[in-house]
Structure formats: structure tokens, C-alpha cells
Amino acid sequence: MNLAETDTADSDLVTAQENAEELRGLIESDAVNDAAVVLDRMPEEERSAAVGELPTEAAADLIEHLLEQQAAEILEQLTPDVAASILEELTSDVRADLIAGLDAQSAFDILQAMSPVEAEETKELCRYEPDSAGGLMVTELLAFESTSTVQAVFDDLAEHSEEYRDIDVQYSFVVDGKRLVGVLPMRDLFLAKRSTPLFELMIKDPISVTDRTQLSALEDVFDNHSFLGIPVVNESQELLGVVQRSSLEHAIAAHDRSDYLKSQGIIGGEEIRSLPVFERARRRLSWLSVNILLNILAASVIAMYQDTLSSVIALAVFLPIISDMSGCSGNQAVAVSMRELSLGLIRPAELMRVWGKEISVGAINGMCLGMLVGAAAFFWKADVMLGIVVGGALCLNTMVAVSIGGMVPLLMKRFHFDPAIASGPILTTVTDMCGFFLVLSMASVLLV
Amino acid sequence: MNLAETDTADSDLVTAQENAEELRGLIESDAVNDAAVVLDRMPEEERSAAVGELPTEAAADLIEHLLEQQAAEILEQLTPDVAASILEELTSDVRADLIAGLDAQSAFDILQAMSPVEAEETKELCRYEPDSAGGLMVTELLAFESTSTVQAVFDDLAEHSEEYRDIDVQYSFVVDGKRLVGVLPMRDLFLAKRSTPLFELMIKDPISVTDRTQLSALEDVFDNHSFLGIPVVNESQELLGVVQRSSLEHAIAAHDRSDYLKSQGIIGGEEIRSLPVFERARRRLSWLSVNILLNILAASVIAMYQDTLSSVIALAVFLPIISDMSGCSGNQAVAVSMRELSLGLIRPAELMRVWGKEISVGAINGMCLGMLVGAAAFFWKADVMLGIVVGGALCLNTMVAVSIGGMVPLLMKRFHFDPAIASGPILTTVTDMCGFFLVLSMASVLLV
Incomplete structure (x- = not known):
């Protein structure tokens, strides 16, 4: 390597670190959308380097707020290890959507770099159509055996409280093995004796949808019930995940928006002016x-x-x-x-x-x-x-x-x-x- | 009254009852959207009579699923008492939106027929712009004094469990008088001793927005935090309500949709083909x-x-x-x-x-x-x-x-x-x- 090359590499690193510093400041002061605009305005070749210099959690936060195409370009340019650790910070549905948007080689490499369990789960989720219940659900949820007691649930919540921090715990799900048999409004736990088994407390035969349920049918289910989330099962009634009302509303909005763009002649993905x-x-x-x-x-x-x-x-x-x-x-x-x-x-x-x-x-x-x-x-x-x-x-x-x-x-x-x-x-x-x-x-x- | 008039009145009543029966069947078998289509296809003059014959709860469910203009026409034709009892079944934000869409005389009459407390609250909510936090929030929430103990919260939940059924209880809010001082993730209650006062458990200085916060700023707040709901306060930091993530997503979708319609020359409210x-x-x-x-x-x-x-x-x-x-x-x-x-x-x-x-x-x-x-x-x-x-x-x-x-x-x-x-x-x-x-x-x- 001659001197000139070293200089360029050094100055690239300095630029990346400076860029990352600016992004990080914005993300940590709750201005992720502003950080996304700053990234959008950077020269294309500087973007992935800047993201690579961010702490993993901040990088994940930022990636989640980019348009899919821009996120894909950045993930493809990062090393698979870095990309995988960023993706592992995201919820299962977002992670799957991002992986599905990558070129095949990058997707393969990044999945290889992820933990085998998460890689497998992500591959499963990628198989679903984006506008089906399977494509919209998250797999982060609370499920307990129907024979567990209230006390056992309390113990589990106490033990995993950090891990469950980002999970919606309005309801937990009750299973026999993998089969969904009931839902349990968490508030009912407050009122129950600690020795009660869950099958006595749970709402039996809960409303659920299958992983193939389409957006319009999902809309009907949410319209007919005031639930914030609906469990998703496969043909064998096994619990796969939960679709949240806000995810559904988000998907509908995205759908309408894409219709508007297509009707005005913007086809084949959203255009932003920083694209080539x-x-x-x-x-x-x-x-x-x-x-x-x-x-x-x-x-x-x-x-x-x-x-x-x-x-x-x-x-x-x-x-x-x-x-x-x-x-x-x-x-x-x-x-x-x-x-x-x-x-x-x-x-x-x-x-x-x-x-x-x-x-x-x-x-x-x-x-x-x-x-x-x-x-x-x-x-x-x-x-x-x-x-x-x-x-x-x-x-x-x-x-x-x-x-x-x-x-x-x-x-x-x-x-x-x-x-x-x-x-x-x-x-x-x-x-x-x-x-x-x-x-x-x-x-x-x-x-x- | 001569005989011919009696006949007409009788046959109108029979039609209304038959129509109501059809609607009720659909609503009770979780097909509210189909019921909305059936209502849309009825002759204009039959619609309010059919809704008037429905049980109050079913009528409220149906009204909530109509386009605003159609709901307004029906409410204006019902007697104020019936309209008021239907509206009292709905959440505060939906109720206020519907009242705001009525002609002034009907709105006044219906508010008169409501309970004074609900009428006053509804009038308050009507004053907000629809796309502000005040216009999007619901006032149904759980709030407890900071000096209350965990045991007191449990007792309150047990006592009002029926009333709280439709409230999102992921978080409750902690107040000093009316002033918001903290939020309390309900899961933390499970892990606490029953004698602990809430001010020891709560998250202090919670993120909140004011009632005047606009849609785009709300979007930023929800983008920056993974909360499902954010409390709304006035200038004196008094707790007014909570904006749910799904309400925000819904409002954004409605906004985009109205932009699409306006860009294609459909101005002054959504057009449906059953309008005159x-x-x-x-x-x-x-x-x-x-x-x-x-x-x-x-x-x-x-x-x-x-x-x-x-x-x-x-x-x-x-x-x-x-x-x-x-x-x-x-x-x-x-x-x-x-x-x-x-x-x-x-x-x-x-x-x-x-x-x-x-x-x-x-x-x-x-x-x-x-x-x-x-x-x-x-x-x-x-x-x-x-x-x-x-x-x-x-x-x-x-x-x-x-x-x-x-x-x-x-x-x-x-x-x-x-x-x-x-x-x-x-x-x-x-x-x-x-x-x-x-x-x-x-x-x-x-x-x-």
C-alpha cells in the first residue's frame, strides 16, 4: 500500500466517524427522523460507513426509520457481522422485511452471521407475503402453558422483566404445547389467587387468524373487535405470533400511499430524490x-x-x-x-x-x-x-x-x-x- | 289521521324492523362492515329508522363503521334521546368527531340529552382540531394518585373490572391531583410489594405531548419511542387523555387518503355513490x-x-x-x-x-x-x-x-x-x- 492510499483510507475513516457522531447526537436526542434526513443527504458512498461506526442500538433505530431501499443498500455494504448484529436489535417483522429486500447473496451472508435460531425464524417470516397476517405479525409475545399457575406467571415476568420490556403485555396467550387454547387479559391476573391454573382464568376459544389471512380480512377482524392485537396460528392451531392493531393500520397506510404513487406514475418502489x-x-x-x-x-x-x-x-x-x-x-x-x-x-x-x-x-x-x-x-x-x-x-x-x-x-x-x-x-x-x-x-x- | 296514513306508518315500521333484523344479524355475527354496506344500499329515508330499531350497542357499533357524513345524516334524523344513548356507547374521541360533524341544532339537542358530565367532556373534545393530540386522544384511561399503594390499585381494578374492560391498561398514569407525575407499566405492579406507594414504582418525568401537538410532531414522538400510547397534558401539566399509536396511524392513513382524493378532484369530503x-x-x-x-x-x-x-x-x-x-x-x-x-x-x-x-x-x-x-x-x-x-x-x-x-x-x-x-x-x-x-x-x- 502506498502513502496516498493510506491517506485516503484514513481520511475516509475520519469522515465516517464525524458523520456517525452527528447521527448519534440526533438519535440520542430523540430526533431519529432528522438523523434519517442527514443520512439521506450524505454522499451515497459515505452512508454505510457512517452507520457502521454507530453503536449497534442507534444503528438499528436509524435503519428502522429509513425507506426500505435505502436501508437495503446500507445493509448490503456493511460486513455481514455488523449487519446481523444491527438486525438482531429489531423486532421480528421489521427484520424479516429488511432481509427480504436484500439481494440474495447479502441476505444469505447476513443470515449466516445471525444466531441459528433467529436466522431460522427470520427465514420463516420472509416466506410470507408482506400483506398477510404472517408478514405483519411479530413473534415477540408472552405464552404460558395452560397448566401453569398465576404464581408461575408472576415469577416468569419477574425473572425476564428486562427481556420482556418491549413486548406488548396487554394480553398473554395460553397454550397446550404449541396449540393456542386461550388468551389471558393481564389485568385478570391481578384479581386471581396465585395458585389458580391458567386454564381456569383464560378466555377460551379466542379469536385468531391464520398466517395466510389477507390484509382486507384482517381489517374486518379488527373492525369487528376492539382488541389491540390478534393471535396468528397455522392450520394446526399452533401459535405463531401476534398482529398488532398499529401494524395493521401502518400496512393499510402504506398500501394507500403506494396506490397514490402508482396512479401518478411512480412505479416499482418509492422514489426519493437521493437515488441515482x-x-x-x-x-x-x-x-x-x-x-x-x-x-x-x-x-x-x-x-x-x-x-x-x-x-x-x-x-x-x-x-x-x-x-x-x-x-x-x-x-x-x-x-x-x-x-x-x-x-x-x-x-x-x-x-x-x-x-x-x-x-x-x-x-x-x-x-x-x-x-x-x-x-x-x-x-x-x-x-x-x-x-x-x-x-x-x-x-x-x-x-x-x-x-x-x-x-x-x-x-x-x-x-x-x-x-x-x-x-x-x-x-x-x-x-x-x-x-x-x-x-x-x-x-x-x-x-x- | 285517516286510514291510509295509518297504513303507511305501519308498513314503515315493519320495514324498519325487518331492516334492523337484517343489520342485527350481521353485526352480531361479526360482520359489521357488511352491515354498513347493507345500510348504504337502503333507500336514504329507511336508514335512520332501521338504526333506531337496533339495540343501542349494535347501533353504536354500526355508526362507528360508517363514513362520517352518513353517520351524521342518521344521527340527525334520530330522536336526540336515541342518538345520545348510541353516542354514549362510543369512545370519547369517536363521539366528539361525530358530534362535530352534525348540524348545530342537532348537536345541541343531542348534547342536551346526554349526561351533563359526558356532554361537557364531549364539548371540550370538539374544540380541538381533528389532527391535533387533543382531537386524537381518548379520555378513557387509568390514573391513580402517587400516594396510593399497589394494594389500592389492585382493589380499584377488581372493583371496576367491568367498567375498565375496554381501556388499554398497558400503562396507568400517576397523578398529583390532576398533574401528571409518572407512568406505571402495569407489569411492574406484579413484581411489587402491595404496600409500596406508586411514587416509588413509577417512571418519573414521563414523555408527554400537549393537547395542541400537531400530527407530524406526534408522528415524530411515536417514531422515537416504542410506546403504544402517549399521555396528553395541558399547559399546566394536567393529564387530559392518551393518544394511542393505532389512532395516530389511523389519522395518518386518513390524511393520505384525503390527499389522494383531493389530488384527483374529489373535494369537500369523501364521496360515496349512495349520496344524492x-x-x-x-x-x-x-x-x-x-x-x-x-x-x-x-x-x-x-x-x-x-x-x-x-x-x-x-x-x-x-x-x-x-x-x-x-x-x-x-x-x-x-x-x-x-x-x-x-x-x-x-x-x-x-x-x-x-x-x-x-x-x-x-x-x-x-x-x-x-x-x-x-x-x-x-x-x-x-x-x-x-x-x-x-x-x-x-x-x-x-x-x-x-x-x-x-x-x-x-x-x-x-x-x-x-x-x-x-x-x-x-x-x-x-x-x-x-x-x-x-x-x-x-x-x-x-x-x-
């Missing part, structure tokens, strides 16, 4: 390039009516208005359908109900918007027929747009496409084609 | 009518270039493409900015950072999209200059669109407009005007 520019451009472009082909397709309708356009050039002013306004009306209908679907207020098969509800609103709004635009056209060119053509086309196309906008999310859902991604482009293409056709064909009859 | 058609049309139209005026403004740029358009009619095909595609690119930037703002990754003042990050992505994607559209124009008309004009304009306008899209949410936030509502229309108007101007002015120089 080519990565950001590539992701956005994948969506844009599909859209531009659909746009060219729609505009080809205009190309077929060039003669009409040449003779009434004023129409060219109104084509983008009709395209934009139909898009707006249709998007309103898409948003209401997406919302009603996620609330369970409509089933994907109820196309006719949605159409009936939309067409009436579309008729009212279409007439209002059509009159507005028709009046604008009339006053501009003093041409009644131009006003009628433009206003009439917008009125009709508004009805088309709300019908498509309302029904497309249901159709997408029914045929297992993602309604958040596909609804917008389909809506725009169809309403553009239809709008251009309406205004230009009416013009070719009435104006030319 | 004129109400739905009116709400959507208020947003559309602003948009159409902005659209006409943008299209007036085209009107100024009619001569250019007449001589190169092919341009009319590309105007809507440029408008739509710029809108798509800009909306992607809006979505990323909205998200970074809500994550706290950018501050509203960081315009230049956002612009720098956007313009580079815009340049890459603008070039790709410009080449695509330019090639399409060239192959269609075998006209190199047409391709250059159309492609060049789209390339430049993509850069404009991402710049505006990225920066507008920050500007809106800085000047206290709602970025979810205002960003879209501003983006569309500016990029349309700019796009039309670019393509038509370039054409007037290069093509005519």
Missing part, C-alpha cells in the same frame, strides 16, 4: 413510454380528420380542452371507485350499479361544462354551430369519461390487474380517442 | 369549473397561432400529445414532492435542491420522449423539420413540467395553500401554455 439520477429516470420512463404510445394511438384519430381541421382551424384550440377535461372528470370517477373498492362498498362485479350512479352525475356535469365551453366557442367566433359542436362533444364525452373512469378500476380488479397502475392510462386513451372522434365527426357533418 | 346525485355533481363540478377556465386560458395560446396551424395542420395532432405527456411527467414530480414533504425529507424552502434533482431526470426523459414523438412525426409526414419541432418542444416542455411539478407542492406548502388540491391545476395550466407556445412558436420560425 439514472435509476430515477429509468423508472419514470418505463411508465411514460407506455403512455406516449397510447397517446400517439389516441391522436391518430385527429390525423384522420385533417381535412375537417383545415377548414375549421378553431377546432384545434378545443381538442386539448376536451382531452384534459374528460381526463379530469374520469379521474374523479376513478378515485371514487378506488375508494369504494378499498372500503368494501362495491364488489368488482357491480359494474351496472356504478355505471348508473356515474352516468347521472356525468350528464349533469357534462351539460354544465359543455355549455361553458360552447359559450366560449360561440363568443370567440360568433358561430353558433361551432359552439354546439364543441359543447355537445364535451357533454357527451364527459358521460363517456365518468362511465369508463368508474368501471375500469372494477374491471381491473376483477381480472387481477392492479387498478392503481392501469386505470389512468386506459381512461386517458379511450376518452381521448372518443372525444376527438366526437368533436371532429360532428364538425365534419355540421361545420364543413 | 345533485350533491355529488355539485361537489365534482366545483373543481371541474375552475379547471375548465384554466384550460380555456391555456388553449388561448393556440388561438394566437391559428395561421401557423393552418399552414401545418399536422401540428394539431401533436398538441394534445404534448399536453398529456407533459402532464404525466409533471404529475410524477408532484407525487414525489408530496411524498418527500410528508416524510420530512424536504423542507418547503428547498426549491433549488428539488429543481436540481428534477431537471436532470427531466433532461433524460425529455430527450427519450422527444425522440420517440419526433420519430413518429418524421415517419408520418417524411418531414425532418416537423420531427425536430415536435420532438424538441416535447423535450423542453418535459423539463419545464418536472421543474414545475417538483416545486409547486413546496411553494403551496410554504404559502399555506393545500398542495394536494392546488398542485395539479397549476401544473397543467402552466405546462399546457408553455408546451403550446414552444411547439407553435418553433413551428412559426422553422416550418412556415
Whole structure:
């Protein structure tokens, strides 16, 4: 190694230590989110070194508050030992989510560096879909044999009080071997004699879900019961973990957020502006390039009516208005359908109900918007027929747009496409084609 | 009263009882959400009668699962006594939210029918902003005097066990008079001698928030600590209530959802399709009518270039493409900015950072999209200059669109407009005007 290289390595270490010092100060003064922003603003190559210099607990705290992709990049660059010890500080569900987001080699190396029991458990959890009960549950919980006494529970709590510090102890679970047979509200322990066995105190046949239960079904269970946590079992009724109400709410929020981003054309994971520019451009472009082909397709309708356009050039002013306004009306209908679907207020098969509800609103709004635009056209060119053509086309196309906008999310859902991604482009293409056709064909009859 | 009227009244009652029977069956078999859908599908005038026929507890369960506007309509139509007894079944925060959503007269009448203590408490809670700690907290909690002994707590729990059933008892709070002085993890009670006074056991100087703490600050507190609930105090450090983690997550989800709906033009409350058609049309139209005026403004740029358009009619095909595609690119930037703002990754003042990050992505994607559209124009008309004009304009306008899209949410936030509502229309108007101007002015120089 020559002198220059040593210097660089030394100065890198100094930078990392200085960065870590700044992060640590923020984390220890309860400003983890600020620390996440500071890390986000560091040059990419400095981030993992800074995290590596942090005390393990602080590093874990910080990693938990990063977006998944950024956390993954950092964990992949740390040595497997350091990454493993950071991950061991986190709760089982967070740990599994992070491992699942790593490239295969890093995931393997880090699991190797973890304790065999935790590695095995983490691998189990990684197998679940993120939006299932198995993917949302934590495995940290209190479970006692049904034959144990109240006294035995008290002793166990006293012995492991440090270890249990971060566990939700509102309820403990009662098992025969691994099989869940009851839940025990901890408050009932206060009132019981110390020699009572738990099977006399416990609530029998408790509500539980299986590890495959999906997000929407979980939502129903939590809606129907005021519990803060619900036990998760496998097909053999063996206790696997517990889903907390706050984890469920968190997952729902993440789901809605990802729908919003997808509907605006941010696909393939959340974008933050500290990602490399080519990565950001590539992701956005994948969506844009599909859209531009659909746009060219729609505009080809205009190309077929060039003669009409040449003779009434004023129409060219109104084509983008009709395209934009139909898009707006249709998007309103898409948003209401997406919302009603996620609330369970409509089933994907109820196309006719949605159409009936939309067409009436579309008729009212279409007439209002059509009159507005028709009046604008009339006053501009003093041409009644131009006003009628433009206003009439917008009125009709508004009805088309709300019908498509309302029904497309249901159709997408029914045929297992993602309604958040596909609804917008389909809506725009169809309403553009239809709008251009309406205004230009009416013009070719009435104006030319 | 004549015979016909009696018949109608009788048959109304029978309908209400039959409806209530159906709802009750669903609610009691843990399908409250299905009951909400059934109610949603009933004719508007039958809904409150059906709810009025339900047992109070079932009615409360159902009311809690309706959208706020629908719940308000039903409560307003019930007699104040019935409405009050339903509301008294709900937790303090839900009750206050519902009362706040009623018309003033109904709210007054129902509060009059409630017990004076609960009415007073509800009025207090109604004064808070919904997204503040005061608006999110529940007042149901366990608080004990610091001089009480462990034995006294056990006795109190035993005595009120039924009443405390729905209270989160993970922690109880320790007070001197009304002043919060400590928190007491319930598990620590198990390990303590029964004669110990609470001030010896409690965690002193607990983390708390004030009733005015805003949603984003609350999020930070919960991010920095793993607590399931955080006590809320006033300026005099008096204990007012507790905000639960799941309530916070719920509020954040509602916030994001409302942003999504607003960005798609659903303003003034969530729309469900069982609302009256004129109400739905009116709400959507208020947003559309602003948009159409902005659209006409943008299209007036085209009107100024009619001569250019007449001589190169092919341009009319590309105007809507440029408008739509710029809108798509800009909306992607809006979505990323909205998200970074809500994550706290950018501050509203960081315009230049956002612009720098956007313009580079815009340049890459603008070039790709410009080449695509330019090639399409060239192959269609075998006209190199047409391709250059159309492609060049789209390339430049993509850069404009991402710049505006990225920066507008920050500007809106800085000047206290709602970025979810205002960003879209501003983006569309500016990029349309700019796009039309670019393509038509370039054409007037290069093509005519």
C-alpha cells in the first residue's frame, strides 16, 4: 500500500466517524427522523460507513426509520457481522422485511452471521407475503402453558422483566404445547389467587387468524373487535405470533400511499430524490413510454380528420380542452371507485350499479361544462354551430369519461390487474380517442 | 289521521324492523362492515329508522363503521334521546368527531340529552382540531394518585373490572391531583410489594405531548419511542387523555387518503355513490369549473397561432400529445414532492435542491420522449423539420413540467395553500401554455 492510499483510507475513516457522531447526537436526542434526513443527504458512498461506526442500538433505530431501499443498500455494504448484529436489535417483522429486500447473496451472508435460531425464524417470516397476517405479525409475545399457575406467571415476568420490556403485555396467550387454547387479559391476573391454573382464568376459544389471512380480512377482524392485537396460528392451531392493531393500520397506510404513487406514475418502489439520477429516470420512463404510445394511438384519430381541421382551424384550440377535461372528470370517477373498492362498498362485479350512479352525475356535469365551453366557442367566433359542436362533444364525452373512469378500476380488479397502475392510462386513451372522434365527426357533418 | 296514513306508518315500521333484523344479524355475527354496506344500499329515508330499531350497542357499533357524513345524516334524523344513548356507547374521541360533524341544532339537542358530565367532556373534545393530540386522544384511561399503594390499585381494578374492560391498561398514569407525575407499566405492579406507594414504582418525568401537538410532531414522538400510547397534558401539566399509536396511524392513513382524493378532484369530503346525485355533481363540478377556465386560458395560446396551424395542420395532432405527456411527467414530480414533504425529507424552502434533482431526470426523459414523438412525426409526414419541432418542444416542455411539478407542492406548502388540491391545476395550466407556445412558436420560425 502506498502513502496516498493510506491517506485516503484514513481520511475516509475520519469522515465516517464525524458523520456517525452527528447521527448519534440526533438519535440520542430523540430526533431519529432528522438523523434519517442527514443520512439521506450524505454522499451515497459515505452512508454505510457512517452507520457502521454507530453503536449497534442507534444503528438499528436509524435503519428502522429509513425507506426500505435505502436501508437495503446500507445493509448490503456493511460486513455481514455488523449487519446481523444491527438486525438482531429489531423486532421480528421489521427484520424479516429488511432481509427480504436484500439481494440474495447479502441476505444469505447476513443470515449466516445471525444466531441459528433467529436466522431460522427470520427465514420463516420472509416466506410470507408482506400483506398477510404472517408478514405483519411479530413473534415477540408472552405464552404460558395452560397448566401453569398465576404464581408461575408472576415469577416468569419477574425473572425476564428486562427481556420482556418491549413486548406488548396487554394480553398473554395460553397454550397446550404449541396449540393456542386461550388468551389471558393481564389485568385478570391481578384479581386471581396465585395458585389458580391458567386454564381456569383464560378466555377460551379466542379469536385468531391464520398466517395466510389477507390484509382486507384482517381489517374486518379488527373492525369487528376492539382488541389491540390478534393471535396468528397455522392450520394446526399452533401459535405463531401476534398482529398488532398499529401494524395493521401502518400496512393499510402504506398500501394507500403506494396506490397514490402508482396512479401518478411512480412505479416499482418509492422514489426519493437521493437515488441515482439514472435509476430515477429509468423508472419514470418505463411508465411514460407506455403512455406516449397510447397517446400517439389516441391522436391518430385527429390525423384522420385533417381535412375537417383545415377548414375549421378553431377546432384545434378545443381538442386539448376536451382531452384534459374528460381526463379530469374520469379521474374523479376513478378515485371514487378506488375508494369504494378499498372500503368494501362495491364488489368488482357491480359494474351496472356504478355505471348508473356515474352516468347521472356525468350528464349533469357534462351539460354544465359543455355549455361553458360552447359559450366560449360561440363568443370567440360568433358561430353558433361551432359552439354546439364543441359543447355537445364535451357533454357527451364527459358521460363517456365518468362511465369508463368508474368501471375500469372494477374491471381491473376483477381480472387481477392492479387498478392503481392501469386505470389512468386506459381512461386517458379511450376518452381521448372518443372525444376527438366526437368533436371532429360532428364538425365534419355540421361545420364543413 | 285517516286510514291510509295509518297504513303507511305501519308498513314503515315493519320495514324498519325487518331492516334492523337484517343489520342485527350481521353485526352480531361479526360482520359489521357488511352491515354498513347493507345500510348504504337502503333507500336514504329507511336508514335512520332501521338504526333506531337496533339495540343501542349494535347501533353504536354500526355508526362507528360508517363514513362520517352518513353517520351524521342518521344521527340527525334520530330522536336526540336515541342518538345520545348510541353516542354514549362510543369512545370519547369517536363521539366528539361525530358530534362535530352534525348540524348545530342537532348537536345541541343531542348534547342536551346526554349526561351533563359526558356532554361537557364531549364539548371540550370538539374544540380541538381533528389532527391535533387533543382531537386524537381518548379520555378513557387509568390514573391513580402517587400516594396510593399497589394494594389500592389492585382493589380499584377488581372493583371496576367491568367498567375498565375496554381501556388499554398497558400503562396507568400517576397523578398529583390532576398533574401528571409518572407512568406505571402495569407489569411492574406484579413484581411489587402491595404496600409500596406508586411514587416509588413509577417512571418519573414521563414523555408527554400537549393537547395542541400537531400530527407530524406526534408522528415524530411515536417514531422515537416504542410506546403504544402517549399521555396528553395541558399547559399546566394536567393529564387530559392518551393518544394511542393505532389512532395516530389511523389519522395518518386518513390524511393520505384525503390527499389522494383531493389530488384527483374529489373535494369537500369523501364521496360515496349512495349520496344524492345533485350533491355529488355539485361537489365534482366545483373543481371541474375552475379547471375548465384554466384550460380555456391555456388553449388561448393556440388561438394566437391559428395561421401557423393552418399552414401545418399536422401540428394539431401533436398538441394534445404534448399536453398529456407533459402532464404525466409533471404529475410524477408532484407525487414525489408530496411524498418527500410528508416524510420530512424536504423542507418547503428547498426549491433549488428539488429543481436540481428534477431537471436532470427531466433532461433524460425529455430527450427519450422527444425522440420517440419526433420519430413518429418524421415517419408520418417524411418531414425532418416537423420531427425536430415536435420532438424538441416535447423535450423542453418535459423539463419545464418536472421543474414545475417538483416545486409547486413546496411553494403551496410554504404559502399555506393545500398542495394536494392546488398542485395539479397549476401544473397543467402552466405546462399546457408553455408546451403550446414552444411547439407553435418553433413551428412559426422553422416550418412556415
